[in-house]
Amino acid sequence: MESFVGFIHIRYANLKRYFDTECSVKKLLFIFVASCVIWYYIGARGRKDLREPCQFQKVPFSSSVMETLKLEKEVKCNVWNSFVYFDNTGYLSLNHSAIYAAGFNQSQLTCEYAIVIMDGFHGSKLVDKTILIKPTYVPNDFVYVVCKTLNRKTVYANFHYNVNTEINKRVLLPDTQDQLNIVILGIDSTSRFLAEKQLPKTLDFFENTLKAYPLKGYTRIGDNTLPNIVAALTGKTLVESVLSTSGYPSLYKEILKRKYIDCYSEDWAPFLPPHLVKYPNYTHYLRSIVVASKQSEFKMFQQTFNNNNTFETQDEKLCFGNDFKHNIVLDYGKQCIEKYRNKRKYVFMWVTELAHHHPEYLSLGDNDAHSLLKWMHETGKLTNTAFVLFSDHGSRYGTLTEHEIGRMTKNLPLLSLYLPPHLKSRYPHIHRNLKYNAAQLTTPFDLHETLLDIFTQNFKEKIDFTDNCILPRGISLFRRIPNRRSCYDASIVENYCPCYSYQPTNADDKVVQQSAMFVVSKINEMISKSPFSCKTLGLIEVVSAKIQRIPQNSNTNQRSSVRYVVVFKTFPGYGIFEASVEYSHTNEAKLIGNIDRINSYGNQSRCVSEQDFTYTSLRQYCFCA
Template identity: 30%
Template sequence: MWSPNVKQKRMIFFACVLFLLFIINHKYNTPMTLDLRHSDVHAQCVLPEIDPFDKEVMKLDQHPRPPSCSDSMPLLFIDMEGYIQFNHTSLTLYKLSKSDVDCAYIPVERTGGDDDIILKPKIQFNEPEYIEWDFVVANCLDKKGKLIYEAVLTSVDSKTVLERKQIKTAFADQYNVLLFGIDSLSRTGALRKIPKTMNYLQDDLGGITFKGYTKVGANTFPNVVPLLTGKRADKTDLGPAWEHYYFDDYPLIQYNYSHAGYVTMYAEDWPYFSTFNYLANGFKVQPTDHYLRPMYLTMKKLAPVSTSLEQVNLYLENKHIKILPSSLCYKHRTKHVIFLEYLKRFLNAYKTKLKFSFSWMSELSHDYPYYLEIADQDFTDFLKWMKFEGHLNNTVLVFLSDHGSRIDDLRNTAVGRIEARMPLLTIVLPERLKQQHPDIVKTMKENTNVLTTAFDVNAMIGDILHQNFDQHLESLLRYKHPRGLSLFRKIPKERTCANASISEQFCPCFISKPTDIKSPNVQKIVNFSIDKINRMLYKHKSVCATLSLSQIKDAQLVVSSFERYQTKKFTIRDFLNTRVKDENKYTILFETSPSDALFEVTAHVESDSEIKIIGDITRTNKYGKQSQCISDKFLRNFCFCK
């Protein structure tokens, strides 16, 4: 009988240790199955305040290198008016004249469904020549018949659409709608990864960002369907359309806009995983007047091998391993820039017409959310272009996402668990709408601090279509889809996850419980807050009285209501990632003397007893003439003139 010697025993032991380490590593790196659910979706919601730059999040933050695209220059291009022309800069660079090359274009036609395109016969042209297609394959041969240039070029053929369809001109109280979506992006994640874009949206364009915007489904499809239909993505809401082979019978809101005389556009940048095509069949009939999907299908048809390897290549890029040209490029440009250019072409082609567009970007943010930062300046430039060209004068811009990051290590942090539930939603209203309906702006700003969902955005889009801006009228879509409360209408602060149609697994809310006003932590926070107020007033101490505590009116302990939900599959991460505990946050209402002012403060008591105030100390009663001795608008909330 064979008996292992000492050396063999050591080798077997070593192999077993390696195998065990492999299993542990595999278990740890298995996508997390930890499921935290809200224990009481009927409780009034306290929106969680999280730090976008939390230290645990920043440990995971990455800054990828910008992709290096091809340095070859195109020989042909289509200008913004839709005319194909030679790129004379390229001809000069390559020391060519037009007589040295034989160039033509091949029209791309969508046929038979979402995965079917055909390349039409080649067309010779004399520049400049208008292109009666949205997509063509342009190519050039040298004098020897060798192919020296080939690329998919995009245009927006407005002439053909205007010949077959009556598109209305935009007049007063009629507004365009531009839905611009970015997959897997939370509000706080946007502040980290596209700060220039967010600053421009909020500071320069006056965008209104909704802190309580919450997802209603796990991934893209069940969040986009409510956005575009006002209904849940299930058989109960969608009826027979739910079981159809194609999605043509879904009550998508772009159909309503099209019937009302709007020109429509739908663009997604990731054809393999797009909303209505991932593990599905998409649309039998093109869903909008202009549709970007055939462009990507043509790119794949021309280069089937490299496009099939894009996701593998992107994984290697993320590991800083360069084998193939960047998957984020097409020829000499990044693909997201091409995507943005298509939107520009659409807006430019129908500048005076009524427009509805829905665009959705996924490739930069879905699997590797850190790549999104490479588009920050391009997004900002696109928004600046829209403003400069006047496209925002009569357009409601909805800049949003479906959910936060769900599949990377960020999801395993306390902040990440909240971010996964709370996607980005920023809305830019045209100045004309603000001036004509100032109450809408006030109402929308109030709604930023309550629970909102895609159902509410859908109701608002319906109000825009029907020019329903009167604050005293109920949203027209409210009767059809009772889940949605238009963002133009006041949404109750008492709204719960249950009556917002947010299930327990997606509810992000914290809840507050009464606590003893005499507790040491409450006393510390109040004393710290009054001391802070007096320090803020120090420069005005000659005219403002020093405040002291009169009484504590109310104290609430703010706690997470997340509880671990039993999962069938256990991983190491399940053990390491316990429920979110936040049992040292308080919201306190107190009164000061001699002003009788009421102040509300929310604060943490840290483990080292340090006090951290969240947000501002807010005055909850009027100061009237108490502060007339100073002019500072902010400090007037606190000063009591001697």
């Protein structure tokens, strides 16, 4: 996953010490510098186009991109059966049919389970080991099971889970027509475009059958997962969240104040450090076994009698033992919804691995996401529930980004919102505004304001924004978002603003070639300052280029400039990169934003340790000598 997630995760303790009361001067200096950087990118330069009302680019569709999204091979996870299982009442039992199918009988095996708990934030440990003979009640959500033969050879090892409501010690209140449940399903690296192609059953059922509202102008505000999710959950930028001294963020205060149960389900351990967004540990938190699965002492496999077959995890990116990771995330969330029926619920599910590296794998989750929604609909679980289906950003690298449509849509992640019919009928302005906002420029800050409105029952109609008022950074989607809203108003930096209009230009143009060479020199400058042995990169060719002419800003007398977006290939390693270069009226070149690697680099950067989060961002650039 993204380097900055890990960097913030690892460095948080240092940041906290850095910003304590004894370092007030440093704190003020940091705030000043951070403010200058933000101001510089968001508007100090008076960029006319950034302040203009948004006009979304038309996305050119190419049939060739569909070939990119086809699965090259069948992916399976459930190639072996579990020797134990949880029933709905929390009892753990032996699965005799699976044991017999593997060639064993019960007298040949001893199965032992242990409860899995967190050991700090980065590890898990086992407690209360118990031999499993008959159905046994487990007062916890997670266990690790090992089955051995009479000669002590391990033939089965796996994690098992069950949402146990006895873990919760807080008083909970029932959901009502005004105090809605909130269920959120997030899928990493999924643009609206990609979701429409790879999740057709899910989107058709959600938006056409259930009448959920698609927000097609939803735009990322940061490069990777963390800034976009932090904005949605806290209403703050990363810098604001790190510096915040206000305790729990507003959403979590409402969860506690209004007596909701809280469930959090994820498939990638470093994703969202609770300490960054000032959350305590969630009541039901899948992280325990996700972290444990990465520890070498915990294996997941099954052997058959006489070692005829050994079944192991088929694909560590997609599978967790004998099931898909996304299925475990969805099922854990589903259990929370079922076990706490009629109680107020906040359920957050986040699927990282499915589409993060391979957008073509997203289709593997279509039937499962559709099944969850259909189950909630048919069992009445949506009666008093707001359901958010969303993402953080589109594909940032991989085969899809090698196509123009993939690069254009990575700034437009998926967002679709379901509200129960009774709410829309009692507050018709919400229906009108959400229909209108479908084509407006929206952000994670807006999603945060919307979630707050749901928690606080803030459904009454509000007056529209006047033409001359300053628009707030975050606007609830229940309000009508003005046409005049710009990327500047919404705090979307230039790199991610989807409102710019570009024209294709000749890749052989002298300035285009010069721009690509300029970016390559910037990459070499970065890697030359690192402690790793990275080879100097050279330019092979410019793959494609676009141009945007930026008119003079009459308010600042800033002269017109021109920007090139270049996609180019380098050697050694055949890396493909995308970057933006702007030329002022004096022809001075300036790099705008990040240099993105848009194809896989495999083990080319093996000399850059994945464990050293400070340098992880260099992995996309470094070809190790």
